[in-house]
Amino acid sequence: MSGGAPRTPTQRFWTGVLYVTSAAVLFFLLAPILAIVPLSVNESRFLTYPMTGFSGRWYADLGLDPRWGKALVNSLIIGVASTALSMVLGTLAAIGLNRARFPGHGVVTAIVLSPMIVPVVISSVGFYLFYAPLGLTGTYLGLILGHTALAVPFVVVTVSATLAGFDHGLMRAAANLGASPLTAFRRVMMPLIAPGLAAGALFAFATSLDEVVMVLMVAGPDQRTLPREMFSGIRENISPTITAIATILIVLAVALLATLEALRRRGERLKAGDAA
Amino acid sequence: MGGEVTAKDLRRRLRRAERLNRLGAFALVGPLLLFLLVVFVMPIADMMRRSVHDPELGRVWPQVVVAIGGWTDRSRPPPEPVFKALAADMRASREAGNLAVAARRLNYDIENGRSLVQNTARRLPAEATSWTETFVAADPRWGEPETWGAIDRAAGPLTSFFLLAALDLQRHADGAITPAPPQKSVYLDLLQRTFGIGLGVTVLCLLLGFPVAYLIAALPPARANLLLILVLLPFWTSLLVRTTAWVVVLQERGLVNELMLWLGLIDRPVRLIYNRIGVVIAMTHVLLPFMILPLYSVMKAIRPDFMRAAASLGAPPATAFLRVYLPQTLPGIAAGTLLVFIMAIGYYITPALVGGAGDQMISYFIAFYTSDTVNWGMASALGAVLLVATLILYAVYVRLIGVDRMRLG
Numbered sequence: 085m086s087g088g089a090p091r092t093p094t095q096r097f098w099t100g101v102l103y104v105t106s107a108a109v110l111f112f113l114l115a116p117i118l119a120i121v122p123l124s125v126n127e128s129r130f131l132t133y134p135m136t137g138f139s140g141r142w143y144a145d146l147g148l149d150p151r152w153g154k155a156l157v158n159s160l161i162i163g164v165a166s167t168a169l170s171m172v173l174g175t176l177a178a179i180g181l182n183r184a185r186f187p188g189h190g191v192v193t194a195i196v197l198s199p200m201i202v203p204v205v206i207s208s209v210g211f212y213l214f215y216a217p218l219g220l221t222g223t224y225l226g227l228i229l230g231h232t233a234l235a236v237p238f239v240v241v242t243v244s245a246t247l248a249g250f251d252h253g254l255m256r257a258a259a260n261l262g263a264s265p266l267t268a269f270r271r272v273m274m275p276l277i278a279p280g281l282a283a284g285a286l287f288a289f290a291t292s293l294d295e296v297v298m299v300l301m302v303a304g305p306d307q308r309t310l311p312r313e314m315f316s317g318i319r320e321n322i323s324p325t326i327t328a329i330a331t332i333l334i335v336l337a338v339a340l341l342a343t344l345e346a347l348r349r350r351g352e353r354l355k356a357g358d359a360a
Numbered sequence: 361m362g363g364e365v366t367a368k369d370l371r372r373r374l375r376r377a378e379r380l381n382r383l384g385a386f387a388l389v390g391p392l393l394l395f396l397l398v399v400f401v402m403p404i405a406d407m408m409r410r411s412v413h414d415p416e417l418g419r420v421w422p423q424v425v426v427a428i429g430g431w432t433d434r435s436r437p438p439p440e441p442v443f444k445a446l447a448a449d450m451r452a453s454r455e456a457g458n459l460a461v462a463a464r465r466l467n468y469d470i471e472n473g474r475s476l477v478q479n480t481a482r483r484l485p486a487e488a489t490s491w492t493e494t495f496v497a498a499d500p501r502w503g504e505p506e507t508w509g510a511i512d513r514a515a516g517p518l519t520s521f522f523l524l525a526a527l528d529l530q531r532h533a534d535g536a537i538t539p540a541p542p543q544k545s546v547y548l549d550l551l552q553r554t555f556g557i558g559l560g561v562t563v564l565c566l567l568l569g570f571p572v573a574y575l576i577a578a579l580p581p582a583r584a585n586l587l588l589i590l591v592l593l594p595f596w597t598s599l600l601v602r603t604t605a606w607v608v609v610l611q612e613r614g615l616v617n618e619l620m621l622w623l624g625l626i627d628r629p630v631r632l633i634y635n636r637i638g639v640v641i642a643m644t645h646v647l648l649p650f651m652i653l654p655l656y657s658v659m660k661a662i663r664p665d666f667m668r669a670a671a672s673l674g675a676p677p678a679t680a681f682l683r684v685y686l687p688q689t690l691p692g693i694a695a696g697t698l699l700v701f702i703m704a705i706g707y708y709i710t711p712a713l714v715g716g717a718g719d720q721m722i723s724y725f726i727a728f729y730t731s732d733t734v735n736w737g738m739a740s741a742l743g744a745v746l747l748v749a750t751l752i753l754y755a756v757y758v759r760l761i762g763v764d765r766m767r768l769g
Binding site for chain 2 (some may be wrong): 085094098103105106109112113114115116117119120123130131132164170173174175177179180181183184185186187190191192193194195196197198199200201203205206207208209210211212213214215229230232236240266267290293294296297301302310311314315318319321325330333334337338340343344345352359
């Protein structure tokens with residue numbers, strides 16, 4: 085199928101099967117997400133179709149309930165802070181891992197990436213049991229540190245991917261010309277890997293924004309984030325307000341994806357320019 | 361001569377420069393390594409310690425945990441000095457107000473152990489001629505070796521109790537290890553359920569993901585990119601949003617039931633959520649992109665001329681697919697299935713929200729023992745089981761696919 089148009093009826097049949105199955109799978113992936121969007125502007129408080137009429141009241145509820153406002157602010161504080169911290173630590177580490185193969189390179193890489201693999205419940209319970217006696221649970225700092233640990237592998241992976249084609253000789257050339265390491269990073273490396281850095285930051289922010297297990301374990305009543313409130317909402321009594329917040333998050337996901345796609349294209353152009 | 365010296369000198373300087381470069385590279389990774397050590401590795405290592413470290417009983421009952429060392433004939437209750445030590449410990453801990461600690465710890469091992477300890481302590485006289493008789497009179501269970509075996513097992517500071525319990529095993533007073541009685545055997549079921557759901561979800565993801573990845577790899581770049589974005593949209597959508605979506609869609613009067621009713625497939629709504637069906641559907645939905653992406657990246661690199669070569673050598677399309685194409689996708693299948701399975705067995709949120717009581721996986725119980733019953737030994741032991749399983753699979757992944765090739769999206 086990868087070579088030219090199908091010729092025989094059998095081949096045409098299998099191509100048909102392939103298209104139909106793929107369409108069905110994509111429908112399975114997308115339909116449930118899209119199905120909740122109309123319900124967020126439905127009149128009725130029941131989350132069922134057919135819709136009874138248009139209403140913006142669930143969005144108004146969202147704005148009026150201080151719980152959601154507080155949750156949004158918490159999510160932003162924790163998300164931005166842990167993104168900043170994981171960007172610094174993760175970018176340095178990615179540059180280091182990419183620059184030379186030092187002894188223990190494989191083990192270090194495996195450790196750095198392991199928060200992505202170890203079940204979040206283990207990272208969270210471990211963090212809770214270890215840091216509760218030190219008073220770090222129920223604080224913003226505790227959650228920021230915890231989320232940084234969970235988000236940092238994504239930064240390392242994303243930045244490493246853009247560094248793969250980077251010529252470290254450029255940095256030596258900059259040093260030879262008298263640039264300090266920081267200047268060399270800012271003026272030479274950063275412009276070339278900027279799309280990867282931006283993608284890494286988005287990845288880290290999305291990780292923190294979507295994380296709920298660590299929040300369940302470590303957060304106090306003052307640090308409840310959006311996913312934490314949604315968790316309670318789904319558990320206790322699922323109301324159309326949840327579909328309103330879900331719709332906002334879907335729009336956010338679309339925006340995130342569009343930004344990443346733009347960054348990817350930019351990165352490809354930079355690489356193509358390099359090769360030319 | 362001179363040239364040789366310069367060459368040697370150059371080589372030495374080159375080596376030194378390389379060494380410095382390696383050192384500099386390591387120094388850049390250092391801050392992150394240190395951070396993860398403190399925030400991630402140490403807490404988990406400490407959690408693992410808790411699965412074998414059991415100092416609670418020794419702290420509140422210091423005398424009996426020493427005295428029980430003098431209990432040699434494990435087929436009979438221990439000698440009088442051990443009873444006497446327990447009496448002293450019980451009185452002291454009752455006065456100090458930490459009897460509940462001992463009661464809770466023994467309750468893990470002995471059925472109704474909490475009330476056994478509390479009731480006995482309340483009835484204990486100040487003086488007695490035979491403590492053995494006094495205890496047995498207060499509760500006949502003090503005459504059974506297994507009760508004392510529980511105290512011995514909890515004497516600490518190290519214990520195998522929690523890890524054995526996590527595998528439905530128990531150690532008897534005489535040291536023999538046997539399977540736990542059926543009413544106490546819940547954890548092997550739990551493990552089986554966890555791995556069963558993980559496997560089912562992985563197989564579903566592979567079956568659903570393979571054709572999509574294949575199609576995307578075969579399409580021209582512009583259309584492939586569009587489909588890829590459609591796969592990535594759910595991937596970037598919050599897990600809680602997707603779970604909400606399934607609750608709405610699968611509920612009793614949700615879209616799926618309404619549709620099936622309208623089509624006449626069923627005549628009354630069927631239960632699709634808060635059971636195993638809901639868990640498997642929602643988890644497959646969440647994990648499917650993690651299967652499609654590695655499959656696609658491998659399939660994209662497969663050269664179409666191989667298939668053409670097979671066809672021109674006379675292989676029917678099915679044979680060419682099975683013998684030439686499929687084997688080349690194996691690295692992608694390995695990466696996708698391992699990744700999905702590793703993530704699936706650690707799942708907590710999705711089963712907690714769309715599953716019933718009988719669909720909760722091991723992560724749920726780790727969280728439950730941590731915050732609801734405060735049995736940290738058991739939480740840590742179950743955590744150890746899950747962590748070991750995960751790390752073995754991670755090692756396989758690193759070995760087969762390479763740690764450098766781990767990327768998502």
